Each structure stands twice: as structure tokens, then as C-alpha cells.
Amino acid sequence: MTQIISRKDLLSWLERLIGERIVIAPARSNGMVLFQRASRAEDIVLDFDNTALSPKESFLPLSEALFTVDKENGNIKLMPTTVDEETVFFGIRPCDARGMALIDAPLLAAPADALYQQHRARTTLIGLACSQAGPECFCTSMGIAPDDPSNVDIMLTKVDDSYIVQAITEKGKALLPSDLIAESEVMPPPAPSLQAVLTEGIVEVMPGVFEAPYWSRLADRCLHCNICAYVCPTCYCFDIRDYIDEGSIERVRSWESCQSPGFTRLAGGYDPRSTKGARLRQRFYHKLSYFPEHFGLIGCVGCGRCVRYCPVNIDIREVISDIQKLGAQSEC
């Protein structure tokens, strides 16, 4: 037996949740589907390939104060930002849920990033299995299934006009609307099949092609626009700066990218990674070599966003296949 919820009841449940807490869900905006704060369930989009932007912004905001400086009677007090409101994050795809788990690895490693940890702890993830693959999707090559229930609290899988409901965690179980859920004999549909990118052995191949001219040749057309890092569900590099506004001081953490010129430039001017080729290489090495060496998993989830949005068609699927060939050549 499986538990199911009808589409109509799913929307009623979401309406109920909107009344109780913050609900972030896919909605249309300027021709794109984006995760947005929902104010009514009818705005929530249930049928989409994936959102244009990854969900990471809800947990690692584009720009957020780490603390503000409180100056009273000459005494300084640092007031840390805290996350108090409970949030339901609805409609996260399995690839993006893995993306959050990947970002967790460095950010929650001791000592944990307290602010990120609060964003994560205060949020319940409701996943939506993919019933069709987008043209750039290759999650299965990264070891993720389109209906993978790992890394979410509740998983929904569409069957006809209903959704199979699986509570994955205790947190998910606590949120389920028992009054709206029915028992059913329905079976989940087969997951869609996807293009395959040969990722097997890539981590082992990477060290051998570091010096290849390939990287600077590939980077030659890069405009360092940073869209790849901006849309990526696993990029988490950040910058920390202070701002003063009319005497009030805040320390702010904002997204940054290893593709930015000056990312590694030291005070005084020395920059150990001053060329575009070295920076683009860093992006691929961080995802395909350093991250897996540190944390055991490739730092890419195959969502295909960087492929779709790169204005000069730098395509990680092609890069992986090129590296495999380069590696095979250097072995001969």
C-alpha cells in the first residue's frame, strides 16, 4: 500500500501551510519558474522541468548579514543574525536536494556555519520526483535518480492526477496532513531515462590532466560572467565584507565565484591564479577532484543549469568527456 494525496488536496495542504509558516515554492516570474515565497497555493507551479535558479539562495542567501554591531554608550555588542521562522521548501528536485547535501558537507563541518545551520534546521524540504527530464539533465550520471528520495523530508511522486507521498524523515512525518492522505494500490511510474555522461573514473583522471593546455584553450571564450556559479546548486564560495550606513555597521556574507578576476588577489597585488585558464580549471577541479577527495562525492548534481545558461556554451558534459579522452591519451 502507498499513501497518496490528490492534486486538489495537495494545494489545500499548501494553502494551510502558507497560513502557518513561510512556504517557498516554484512560481512563474518573467517567463521563468523560480522558487519564491508563496502567498497563495494557486500560484504554485506543479508541472515544470526545474527552476531556473537553484534552491541554495534560501539557505545561503545572495547576501546576508552575519551580525550587526550595536554601539550603546560607547560599548560594542555584536548581534548575530538568527533564523527564527519555520519554512517549508516545496518542490525541490532530487538533484537540487543532493546539491544541498553537498553544500552541507563543508558548511556544517565542525565548527558549523551557525547561520547556514539555522536556515537548514528551520526548513522542511518537500521533494518532487521528476516525471520527465529536461534537455540538459544528467543527474543519473552523478549517481542521483530522478525519483531519489534521499536528502528531503517528504517525497512526492506524481501519478496521474495524484501524488504518492513518502515521509522520509521524522520532521517530514510530523508535517504530513493525515486528513488529506489516502491509501492506494497505485504504483509509482518508471523514472524517466536520461542522457549519460561517463563520470566513472573521472576523479582519478583529473590529477593527470592538470597541466593540459586544454584548460586555457577552453577558457579563452569565457566572459567570466559567473552565471555558472550563480545558477549552480553546489557552488558555495562566499565573500565577507563590512558596511557602514549612518553609523550602523553590519558584516555581510555574499556569494562569490572562483571565476571572478581578483578572487585570489592578495592585498599588495600578488595573484596566484591570475589567468582565466587557471580560474576555469579551478571550477572544474573543485567539483571533479578536490570536493570528491574531501567529501567523497562529485561536486556536481547534473542539473544542467550551467550548460543551459552559459553564454559561450562551456558545457560540463563535454568537459567531462574531453577529460576522459585526455586521460586515456596520457595513459598510452
Add this chain to the structure above:
Amino acid sequence: MNAENPFIPYLATLLSTADLTPDTKFLTVELDDPDVRDRFDYKPGQFAILSAFGLGEAPFCLVSVSYRGRQLEFAVRRIGTVTNALHELEPGAKVGVRGPFGNYFSLEQYKGSNIIIIGGGIGMAPLRPVINFILDHRADYGDLLIINGARTPQDLVFAPEFATWAQAPGSRLELTVDRGDADWTGREALVPDVVKELKPSAENAIAITCGPPIMIRFTLIRLKELGFTDSQIVTTLEMKMKCGLGKCARCNVGDKYICQDGPVFTLEQISKFMEQF
């Protein structure tokens, strides 16, 4: 480190400032909370991140040794936004301190060895606590040779301590500048050339070097000519850092995070980095 929220600095007070060179100040800082002050132990080679609230924070090596006292000492060269702000502060000003971060020189492991310290410019900063540690534990180490270079005599960072270092038993201090002035009677030579001239023996020796990249590059060549192996050469690396916690990925070089895996590395370890810098 503030384990509850590692981005929140400890509050501290700037106790005193002194000019070390025309562009470098010696800052003495005391953590405000006495419990934190007692807990804040660190070893030569480790660093802390100093905040000038409103202008930002930046990493600096701790130039003091923690067993001598609870005050933290920094040598800050005016070179960017945060260092400029720190130079402008008056004693009594509030600053923030995060840390201590990073690894440290394996001074336990170097016991019994002759130590050669080779520093250029502000690169002497992380070497000062090593020198003072060795002088405070003199019997544990062999001969100490300090080669300290700078662009001009005025740029030699720890001049007030030179007499102590030179006169300590079993220690020798060799100063050199790129360009002398009217009062300078010492060497006018580049640091790597002084290494070549003095020919320190590689036998039972550890060479610890820090300075501008070009100085390090040629110093390594000279040391290798003298027979130093990669495991006998130790340096401390500078890299853009933001968080100090291995999270922001700014200082990621190869599979290492300089803020966590470093900043101290043997040349043997560095030669395994894929990326050169």
C-alpha cells in the same frame, strides 16, 4: 575559536601601537573576556583574523608566543583597506579577533636540529614567534642562524629585537638590505645570495623561510644546492582568506585549504600541490 558561531569575533581592545617600519605597525591587543583570554592558546605559525568594525577583517599571523603573556601581538603592514583602518586606530579602540586558526611549525619535531630562519620584509612576522620560542627553549635546539633581509634598513621589521637575537647563545643574526643608506654599514645583497654566501650546512638542519614569492623561489634553489631536502625546508604560505574555517573556499589550492591545512607546509608537501604559486 567561538565554536557556537565561528563568524562572531571575540571583542578585544587595542592596548598599544608602535611603528616598526614606515609602513608596518606593531599592535598589542587584549581580548576583553578574561575566560576567552585564558583559553586563547596558540602556537608559532598560527594566525588570527582581526576586525576593524565597519571596514572588514583580514588574517594576520600571531607574532607573540602564547606562554609569555595573554596579550596578542601582530605586525601589520599598511597595504589594503583593513590594514589601513587598523593603522588609524588609537589605543583603547575596540577590534575583533577570530581564531586561532591554521596549523603551526612542528617545533617539537625540530628539537635537536640546527635551525636556519630566512625571512624577507614582512615575511619575518610569522618567523618572530619561532625565533623567540627557540630562544626560550635554547637547550632543545642546535645552532640558530637568522638571515633577515628587507628593501632598505628602515624596512627591517623587528629591529628593536636584533640585539637580543644576535647576542643569544648559539645564535647568529645576518642582516641584509637591497639598498643601504648613509648609516648602513652592513650587507647590500639579496637574501638568496646571502644564503649562498653563508652556506649553512644541511646536516641535521631545518630551514624555515617566509618572504615575497620571488625571494622564496630563489632561496629554495640555493637551499637545494646546499643539499637541503624538501622535508628539511619549511615555509608558511599567504593566500587570500575570508572565513579561516575551510568553508568560503577562497584559499583553496589544489585539495588543500591554506587556512586549515596550512599555512605551514614543508616543501615536500608543497611539491605535491598541483597548482603553483
